[in-house]
Amino acid sequence: MAQRIGTKLFVSRLSFYTTKDQFKNMFSPFGQVTEANLVMDSRTGRTKGFGFVSYQSEDEALKAIKALNGRIIAGRIIFVEPAKDNK
Structure with a gap:
């Protein structure tokens, strides 16, 4: 039986200059994105990657x-994986 991955993904190693719109647009071709959130650094105003x-x-x-997963986006290899469940 295949393991369920869920609908939420964790994306790491993004460029620190990625905008929320760029982030959402990167994932839109693969289906209906219901939520896209970058984790931001409150000190610099940029994404934490x-x-x-x-x-x-x-x-x-x-x-x-x-x-x-493993693609080069904005000069960086990004990683895309199922988000860990925080139960």
């Missing part, structure tokens, strides 16, 4: 992982 993106379905999330 990671964020979370959620999709309508698990299939869409899986497509995004397969397409973007």
Whole structure:
């Protein structure tokens, strides 16, 4: 039986200059993005280099992982994986 990955993804090693719109647009081709949040540094106003993106379905999330994990975006290799459940 396949392991469920859920609909929320953790994205790391993003450029510190990535904007929220760029982040959401990066993941939009793979399905309906329900939420896209970059974790921001309150001191600098820039991203800390990671964020979370959620999709309508698990299939869409899986497509995004397969397409973007290990890709070079803005000169950096990004990692896309299922978000850990904080239960």
